[in-house]
Amino acid sequence: MITSYLTHQTIQIESEDLASPLCPEETDLRRQLVHFGRWVHRLGYTPGTAGNLSVRLDSKLILATPTGCSKALLCSDDMVILDNEGHKLSGARNVTSEIGMHLAVYRLRPDVQAIVHTHPPIATAFAACRKALDQPICSEILMTTGLVPLASYATTGTEEVSASLEPFIPHHDAILLANHGLLTYGTSLPDAFMKTETVEHFAQVSLAAHQLGGGTSLQERDIEKLKQARARYKQNAAQNPPCN
Numbered sequence: 001m002i003t004s005y006l007t008h009q010t011i012q013i014e015s016e017d018l019a020s021p022l023c024p025e026e027t028d029l030r031r032q033l034v035h036f037g038r039w040v041h042r043l044g045y046t047p048g049t050a051g052n053l054s055v056r057l058d059s060k061l062i063l064a065t066p067t068g069c070s071k072a073l074l075c076s077d078d079m080v081i082l083d084n085e086g087h088k089l090s091g092a093r094n095v096t097s098e099i100g101m102h103l104a105v106y107r108l109r110p111d112v113q114a115i116v117h118t119h120p121p122i123a124t125a126f127a128a129c130r131k132a133l134d135q136p137i138c139s140e141i142l143m144t145t146g147l148v149p150l151a152s153y154a155t156t157g158t159e160e161v162s163a164s165l166e167p168f169i170p171h172h173d174a175i176l177l178a179n180h181g182l183l184t185y186g187t188s189l190p191d192a193f194m195k196t197e198t199v200e201h202f203a204q205v206s207l208a209a210h211q212l213g214g215g216t217s218l219q220e221r222d223i224e225k226l227k228q229a230r231a232r233y234k235q236n237a238a239q240n241p242p243c244n
C-alpha cells in the first residue's frame with residue numbers, strides 16, 4: 001500500500017494501480033509534462049536525455065520527468081512522484097540526479113508551481129563562457145524573466161548545484177548554471193516553458209548584438225518603467241492563465 005497525497009486529498013492506492021490516472025489534476029499535469037518535454041526537445045534544448053521538468057502536485061508532492069529518457073519519447077506513465085526531500089513515492093522509472101535544483105526552488109519559492117531545466121545552445125554557450133545575460137538591451141526580457149544571473153560552477157547531480165543557486169532563487173525566475181545550462185520556473189508549466197524560450201531568444205539577440213559591435217543598454221528610467229509593466233503583466237497573467 002502506498003500513500004499518494006494529491007491535490008486536496010489523500011488516497012491509499014495499491015502498487016499495481018500506480019499507472020492509472022488518480023485524479024483530473026494529476027492526469028492533466030502528466031499530459032503537460034509530456035507536451036512541454038516534446039516542445040523543449042523539438043527546439044533543440046534537450047539533446048539526448050538532457051533536461052528535466054517538474055510540477056507541484058500539492059505542497060508536499062512533486063511530479064517530475066524521470067532520469068535517462070529522451071524528452072521526445074516520454075509517456076504520461078513514465079513520470080515519477082516524489083516528496084519535497086526527493087524520495088520517490090511512485091513510478092517505475094528513477095528520479096533524475098538533478099532533482100536537487102528543483103527541490104531548492106520549491107523550498108525557497110512557495111509561489112513556484114513548475115520548473116524547466118534545459119541546455120539551450122546559445123544560453124548554454126553564455127554559461128560555458130561564464131557570462132551572465134545581464135545587459136539590459138531588450139525590453140522583452142525585462143518584461144518576462146528579468147535579467148538572468150550566472151550561478152557559480154557546481155558538479156552536476158551533487159548538492160553543490162542547489163547551493164550555487166540558492167542566492168539567486170528568491171530574486172530571479174531564470175538562472176544560468178555555469179558550464180551547464182538553464183533553469184527557469186513559474187506559476188505553471190506553460191509559464192516556466194515560455195521563460196526558457198524567452199531566455200534562449202535573448203541569448204541569441206545578445207550574441208548577435210555583440211557581433212554587431214555591442215547593444216545599447218536601456219537607461220535606468222526606462223528599465224524602471226519596464227519593471228512596473230512586468231508587475232502589472234504578472235497580475236494580469238494570474239487572472240488569465242496561459243493556454244497549454
Ligand SMILES: [Zn+2]
Nearest residue numbers: 051098180181
Ligand atoms: Zn542539466
